[in-house]
Amino acid sequence: SQQGEEDPQALSIQEGENATMNCSYKTSINNLQWYRQNSGRGLVHLILIRSNEREKHSGRLRVTLDTSKKSSSLLITASRAADTASYFCATVASGGSYIPTFGRGTSLIVHP
């Protein structure tokens, strides 16, 4: 299956610490996206990284992509209680239908 698998499944940290989540996938991709979901709400797109990019930043978010290892990581620096949410990676396969396939997500809890 193309879907990304996030690791860890759950992460609990203190406010101010950094949070790192990883995503692994199996086949070639066109791009990889990270989404966030607050409890009981819809998913919100955070950042997209293309297969020819290695790193992207957006505010306190940093995403890396290693296509040789078929993996990506999402780093949230100086976390806040408001960052508590589930984080999903979604992969868009090369030469495919352009529809992202989502993993199970990482549940992040940031304690104040």
Next chain:
Amino acid sequence: ETGVTQTPRHLVMGMTNKKSLKCEQHLGHNAMYWYKQSAKKPLELMFVYNFKEQTENNSVPSRFSPECPNSSHLFLHLHTLQPEDSALYLCASSQLHGGSSGNTIYFGEGSWLTVV
């Protein structure tokens, strides 16, 4: 506000009822989606519509019937559902083959469905 509006937000229905979920997108996108999200499972893609034409149906039981009258509106008609169909149903839209956007998906807030 994501530009994708779903109604109702919560729905409780009996197994013999017929109900519908509604979705409207105000983003000018050409594709709309229904996803199902159950606890401890990956997000499941149910249906995709591209310019009102259904392009994906991921082996969804016939008790779920989608309708896309135009590129801004999407419905999910529900009939004789089972308790295991209880889940969060998410509507989404995107600009398929959208060049620089890389097919970013915009989700609604979801409709919580409970089948009793």
